[in-house]
Amino acid sequence: MSTLSTTRRLFLKRLAGYGAGFALLTASKTSLAESKAALTGIRISQASSNHTRVVFDLSKNVEHNVFALTNPHRIVVDLSQTRKSKALSVGRDSTNLLSGLRSAIRDSGDLRVVFDMKNKVSPRSFALQPDGSSGHRLVVDLNSGSLEPTAIETSEQQRQKRKKEFIIVLDPGHGGRDPGAIGKKGTLEKNITLAVARKMKAIINRTEGYRAVLTRDGDRYIALRNRVAKARELRADLFVSLHADSFRSPNVKGASVYALSLNGASSEAARWIAEKENKSDLIGGISLDDKDDLIASVLLDLSQTATIQDSLELGSDVLKHIGKVSNLNNKIVQQAEFAVLKAPDMPSILIETAFLSNPAEERKLRTSKHQHKIAKAVFAGIKNHLKQRQV
Ligand SMILES: [Zn+2]
Structure with missing residues (x-):
């Protein structure tokens, strides 16, 4: 129902039919289709003794996937077609639950961020749309309070759920x-x-x-x-x-x-x-x-x-x-x-x-x-x- 997406569809249709004028853009056609998001920052805060919140600042909405690995305990966040902005340093960080984090670009072009955990945690993630001075954000809550498995939703599932006005x-x-x-x-x-x-x-x-x-x-x-x-x-x-x-x-x-x-x-x-x-x-x-x-x-x-x-x-x-x-x-x-x-x-x-x-x-x-x-x-x-x- 969104005209924005209509506009986007129209836009792409038009791009395809742009003929000579479009030849200029051939080189960037691939990057246009893929148009990578940029991860511009990661913020970590300890919400309570058994809850750490990690916020990824992104240049746009990205598909993401979060899962846990054991032995040792790790949480993996894959951000689809995302690059780190140059200014970003993902160094060691520590809270009650988190002992460090690192990142790597995968062959697929996805950015993988790995959190090293001190204990077993349940991750929960959700995307936030731009709001005032904040841009697109992905929030990952790491909680050791509940050992029940948490259903992790992808951003696409969340988007489908949210009925947009x-x-x-x-x-x-x-x-x-x-x-x-x-x-x-x-x-x-x-x-x-x-x-x-x-x-x-x-x-x-x-x-x-x-x-x-x-x-x-x-x-x-x-x-x-x-x-x-x-x-x-x-x-x-x-x-x-x-x-x-x-x-x-x-x-x-x-x-x-x-x-x-x-x-x-x-x-x-x-x-x-x-x-x-x-x-x-x-x-x-x-x-x-x-x-x-x-x-x-x-x-x-x-x-x-x-x-x-x-x-x-x-x-x-x-x-x-x-x-x-x-x-x-x-x-x-x-x-x-x-x-x-x-x-x-x-x-x-x-x-x-x-x-x-x-x-x-x-x-x-x-x-x-x-x-x-x-x-x-x-x-x-x-x-x-x-x-x-x-x-
Ligand atoms: Zn007037």
């Missing part, structure tokens, strides 16, 4: 010192966008399997980049920015939906690379840090191409539903260089709900009833898009 980030345009467009009656765009976003959030959060988060839930100014950053922190599946248009002629009317234009994407790709911002995260788990900037920028463009394609299809579904409750200014999805649409791995659309400069539309936009209709229509469009995707 579909996270939609709603971005009410403008706010605080930036009022956005202003209607003849003095209606401020920033207030309309927030009202529609709040209504949409309520509708989404009543629907099982979905969760909506607002980039702002008050009259606050937020920089455009921070709006996208917030969505990426949440690992959102979709980003929807809400606006109301304005034009010098009061006769112009109707809603529009925008996706990012590719020209905008490519200069932004260069910027993303330059800033090395969450780079291993950028394109759905394909690590960029072992590729040179040219290759990285091509990969990023390809990911963004797939994301834009997904955004265009999403936008088209949303537009169809908005068309049932409102005039349309454009019957097809427009493309432009909006900063809030530039996340390379998250389908993103911007909706101009109507023209505040059109007196009739300004009147409608002020009513709670019409705001609710738009909110409902946008979410119906999103659901419709996702339903087609599941086939």
Whole structure:
């Protein structure tokens, strides 16, 4: 159900069909498919006298396997297709249970970490997704309290168990010192966008399997980049920015939906690379840090191409539903260089709900009833898009 994985599938499909442009990438095709994770740190703490916790810091989610060996007691952790980052030293370490640890890269490319234990322990492992300042982590708890065998789950089993919510980030345009467009009656765009976003959030959060988060839930100014950053922190599946248009002629009317234009994407790709911002995260788990900037920028463009394609299809579904409750200014999805649409791995659309400069539309936009209709229509469009995707 995740559009992120849809995006990834699309991305790979597109890579396969990229023809001449793709020849440039042949050399890195293997590493692209395998795209090794990096183990950037190991932290060991003694949680209690019979419990030691080991945390592996990883650049992305990895398949893992944990098992015990006896005589002497050891716990083995295999991390699939993982390398140690150069800075990492896995030296001797000691707690009540643990007397040391070492690691080696196996022929398969997996990283094996071996803990030397003082006693018999039951290991238990689980993966943690990025959260605030922490990245991907694998936690291995070593416990000597219980001698009962513990079922060890692989990260894949854990993932299948965890039913993921579909996270939609709603971005009410403008706010605080930036009022956005202003209607003849003095209606401020920033207030309309927030009202529609709040209504949409309520509708989404009543629907099982979905969760909506607002980039702002008050009259606050937020920089455009921070709006996208917030969505990426949440690992959102979709980003929807809400606006109301304005034009010098009061006769112009109707809603529009925008996706990012590719020209905008490519200069932004260069910027993303330059800033090395969450780079291993950028394109759905394909690590960029072992590729040179040219290759990285091509990969990023390809990911963004797939994301834009997904955004265009999403936008088209949303537009169809908005068309049932409102005039349309454009019957097809427009493309432009909006900063809030530039996340390379998250389908993103911007909706101009109507023209505040059109007196009739300004009147409608002020009513709670019409705001609710738009909110409902946008979410119906999103659901419709996702339903087609599941086939
Ligand atoms: Zn706006």
